[in-house]
Amino acid sequence: MDLSKKQAGKLVKGCINNERTAQEALYKLFHADMLRVCYSYIQDKDKAKEAFNAGFLKVFQSIKNFDADKGELGGWIRKIMIYTAIDLCRKELKFNTADIGxxxxxxxxxxxxxxxxxxxxxxxxxxxxxxxxxxxxxxxxxxxxxxxxxxxxxxxxxxxxxxxxxxxxxxxxxxxxxxxxxxxxxxxxxxxxxxx
Structure with missing residues (x-):
């Protein structure tokens, strides 16, 4: 998602100010890509949509913490989606912890x-x-x-x-x-x- 720093800054500022149009624009801009991210971690479509919605809620709640100097907006949102999907399915994760060379x-x-x-x-x-x-x-x-x-x-x-x-x-x-x-x-x- 190629978004200029200026465009990203405008969207972030609008979301921080709880402007509906900015929130809707951000959601529409990243909807398809972030839903695909959730599907890549969660096979069940309903559960993936749940992770997606929970992830976007986290995005809107923590958007004031986004720092454009530390990275790109899409990458920041993607990490939130990944962590949300993993958190949702954490109980299903069973790791082989055998010591290997x-x-x-x-x-x-x-x-x-x-x-x-x-x-x-x-x-x-x-x-x-x-x-x-x-x-x-x-x-x-x-x-x-x-x-x-x-x-x-x-x-x-x-x-x-x-x-x-x-x-x-x-x-x-x-x-x-x-x-x-x-x-x-x-x-x-x-x-x-x-x-x-």
């Missing part, structure tokens, strides 16, 4: 660009939603929204290692789903061990 999560190979070019957002989202909810949440925060493992850990009350494990697990499972014709590392290792 870096060698288990070091596989940076993900999905080839050729495969991704053939997929639409809905196809990718459908595959992401097959992941366990905790793994899906970490994947979304890291890959879709650019959060660091430290930020994810703080938001979800998990260690950075747990966050890394869930991201690696998400990538492994998505690679299998999106590139079913390619052999996974595990299958390759098993074949080599069996001498085939």
């Amino acid at each position: 870096d060698e288990q999560i070091a596989d940076d190979r993900f999905i080839s660009p050729e495969i991704l070019e053939k997929l639409y957002f809905e196809d990718i989202l459908r595959n992401i939603r097959t992941l366990p909810y905790a793994t899906q949440t970490v994947f979304n925060l890291s890959v879709l929204d650019g959060f660091s493992h430290k930020e994810i850990g703080e938001q979800l009350n998990i260690s950075e290692g747990t966050s890394r494990w869930h991201l690696a697990e998400a990538k492994r499972k998505l690679r299998t789903l999106l590139q079913p014709d390619t052999e996974s590392n595990e299958q390759l290792k098993e074949r080599r061990a069996a001498g085939k």
